[in-house]
Amino acid sequence: MSWIGKVFLTAILFWTPDFFPSFRVKTAICFLQASANQIVEFGQDGKSAEDGEDGIQGKDNEALTIFADGSPLNLNLSGQDGSKGTDGGIGISALCDNQPLNVNYNLIGADGGNGGTGGNGGDGGDSGSLTIYATNKDFLKQISIQADGGNGGEAGKGGDGGDGCQCPQPYWTVESCTGKPGSPDYSCGTKEYRCLNGEDGKNGRAGRDGRDGKLGTLTLINSNTPLPPDRISASVSMNELKSRGFSLSKNVWETRKGAVNLFAQDSIINDQYLELVERVESAVVLIWNAPQPFAPDRDRNLTLSLQDDQTIKIDIPSDIWLQTNQVQKNNVTELFVFNAIKADDANKLESKGLSGFGEQLQLEIIDKAEKSDVIDSTFKIKYSVSNSSEARFRSVKDYTVRYQGEISPTLVSYNDNRFIIDIGKLPIEPRYLQLDRAIQVQLEITRSFGDNSVVTNIVEQDILGPFN
Numbered sequence: 001m002s003w004i005g006k007v008f009l010t011a012i013l014f015w016t017p018d019f020f021p022s023f024r025v026k027t028a029i030c031f032l033q034a035s036a037n038q039i040v041e042f043g044q045d046g047k048s049a050e051d052g053e054d055g056i057q058g059k060d061n062e063a064l065t066i067f068a069d070g071s072p073l074n075l076n077l078s079g080q081d082g083s084k085g086t087d088g089g090i091g092i093s094a095l096c097d098n099q100p101l102n103v104n105y106n107l108i109g110a111d112g113g114n115g116g117t118g119g120n121g122g123d124g125g126d127s128g129s130l131t132i133y134a135t136n137k138d139f140l141k142q143i144s145i146q147a148d149g150g151n152g153g154e155a156g157k158g159g160d161g162g163d164g165c166q167c168p169q170p171y172w173t174v175e176s177c178t179g180k181p182g183s184p185d186y187s188c189g190t191k192e193y194r195c196l197n198g199e200d201g202k203n204g205r206a207g208r209d210g211r212d213g214k215l216g217t218l219t220l221i222n223s224n225t226p227l228p229p230d231r232i233s234a235s236v237s238m239n240e241l242k243s244r245g246f247s248l249s250k251n252v253w254e255t256r257k258g259a260v261n262l263f264a265q266d267s268i269i270n271d272q273y274l275e276l277v278e279r280v281e282s283a284v285v286l287i288w289n290a291p292q293p294f295a296p297d298r299d300r301n302l303t304l305s306l307q308d309d310q311t312i313k314i315d316i317p318s319d320i321w322l323q324t325n326q327v328q329k330n331n332v333t334e335l336f337v338f339n340a341i342k343a344d345d346a347n348k349l350e351s352k353g354l355s356g357f358g359e360q361l362q363l364e365i366i367d368k369a370e371k372s373d374v375i376d377s378t379f380k381i382k383y384s385v386s387n388s389s390e391a392r393f394r395s396v397k398d399y400t401v402r403y404q405g406e407i408s409p410t411l412v413s414y415n416d417n418r419f420i421i422d423i424g425k426l427p428i429e430p431r432y433l434q435l436d437r438a439i440q441v442q443l444e445i446t447r448s449f450g451d452n453s454v455v456t457n458i459v460e461q462d463i464l465g466p467f468n
Contacts, residue, residue: 039196040103043096043110043165046201049089055122055153055210058082067224068134070142077130077147078268079213082122085156089116091201096165099195104174109165109198116159121210124150130269131219133226137262140220144264149213161201170195218259218273227251227276232306239298241286241335248306252278280310284333290323290340297340319343323374323450339449345369346447346454354423354441357464358433361424363441365458367417376448377414379407379421383428386438395461399440403428437464 058080066073091113099107127147134140171194179186221227228249236246259273284304288294303315312333316322323339352364384399403426411422423441424433432439443458 039106039108041108041110041198042099043094043198045110045198046092046094046113046162046164048114048201049091049116049159049162049204051116051204052086052088052119052156052159052207054120054207055083055085055156057122057210058125058150058153058213060126060213061128061147061216063129063131065131066133068132068139068143070136070139073143075130075143075145075147077128077145077216079125079127079148079150081150082124082153082210084154085119085121085207085210087116087157088118088159088204090159091115091162091204093162094165094198096198099168101169102172102174104176104191104193106193107167107195109167109196111199112162112164112201114201115161115204117204118156118158118207120207121153121155123210124152124213126150126214127216127269129217129219131221133221133223135222135224137220140262141264143267145216145267145269147216147267147269149215152210152212155207155209158204158206161203164198164200166197167195215268215270217270218262220262220273220275222276227279233304235301235303236284237298238286238294238300238302241284241302242288242294242298245283245285245332246304247281247283248304248312249279249281250306251276252280280306282306282310282312282331282333284312284314284335287334287336289336289338292340321346321449321452339374341369341371341374341449343452343454345371346375346449346452347456349445349447349456349458351443351458351460354439354460354462354464356424357435357437357466358430359424361422361433361464363421363423363443363460365419365421365443365445367419370417372414372417372419374449377412377419378409378446378448379412380405380444380446381407381421381423381426382442382444383423383426383432384440384442385432386440388438396438399438402432433464435464435466438462439464 061077093112094110127149173190173192175190177188230250232250253274254277260271305313321341322337325336327334348369350366382404384401386399388396388398413420441460445456447454
């Protein structure tokens with residue numbers, strides 16, 4: 001900054017102090033210190049005060065369960081009040097030395113310390129909830145209940161800021177001379193200086209009032225015996241279901257208004273409450289009518305789930321397949337099992353290869369699990385032909401599909417766990433069934449049992465001939 005700028009800045013600050021009303025004194029110091037000996041602080045800044053402490057949160061009240069029989073009763077479940085936050089401390093005033101007099105520089109007083117922020121009020125404690133067993137709602141008229149939340153604590157006040165140092169002598173002049181007395185260049189004059197007051201510390205903010213605790217809530221149960229908990233799902237062994245059955249249950253609730261009106265006059269409680277309107281109970285019994293022995297599956301678990309429509313959903317493990325029928329009788333579900341296999345038994349099919357050619361071309365499939373008398377089987381085929389001369393000696397990939405589709409059950413014979421598929425009687429052009437043809441048969445077999453199914457794929461490649 002040029003000397004002209006320094007002089008101009010000094011002139012603004014000291015001769016027109018209200019020109020920038022928002023210009024802080026300490027900011028002015030920063031600018032003035034750019035020119036040596038223009039402004040000096042006197043006194044010592046005051047320290048800022050400590051903040052107030054937060055109030056203690058009020059304790060929540062405990063939940064209570066009672067059995068009402070019409071006897072008078074006074075209950076207090078109110079939450080505890082929160083305590084007040086403490087006030088912020090008062091800022092320390094600046095330590096002010098005597099203002100230096102008639103000095104040849106400007107002065108500014110030390111600032112006061114800031115006041116502390118007030119502590120927050122403690123939150124009020126929540127009221128305890130109330131559960132009442134009563135066979136008659138009129139019994140509640142004999143009960144006076146106070147279940148309001150605790151009051152939130154009052155916030156602490158902010159502390160006052162400390163005083164800054166004041167200037168007893170805001171203006172003064174000092175004579176100064178240049179040159180030697182008696183010489184032509186000797187001259188004297190006066191220069192005016194100024195003292196600025198130090199700033200007072202800021203007042204601290206007030207804290208936040210604590211929140212009031214929550215009102216207690218009512219749960220009303222039309223019974224004089226303890227209510228069993230919900231049991232809407234369970235994993236149960238098949239043996240237990242067969243020997244004694246298993247029960248699921250669910251309590252059905254409804255949210256209602258008007259809790260205050262149920263109690264004695266001047267009672268305090270949340271007006272919205274829960275009331276038990278129904279208890280749903282449903283049982284499952286397993287009836288084993290399958291020709292297969294029950295013992296291997298006795299320890300397997302079924303998953304039972306009580307649905308909203310009061311029916312029971314039954315999930316069976318994926319590794320066992322059951323053919324079942326469910327019969328609902330009042331609140332009892334009877335699960336009849338009339339066939340059972342292991343899931344992997346449905347997939348134990350093995351090809352015994354192709355034989356013949358022309359209309360006599362057949363494919364033989366063996367059921368190694370020997371379960372095809374109870375498993376439904378459907379067949380799809382993709383019949384492809386290769387024109388490669390090398391197909392007789394090595395595997396080739398130039399097969400062209402000549403027929404694909406479902407195989408009619410009339411072309412599949414089954415006997416003694418053995419399937420014979422008459423491929424030669426499918427609508428395939430005779431030239432693609434001729435002797436010495438290189439063929440590929442891709443078979444897709446869908447095996448179904450009750451609600452379960454699995455797909456098995458078998459691929460055979462061969463050269464058609466009398467002994468293939």
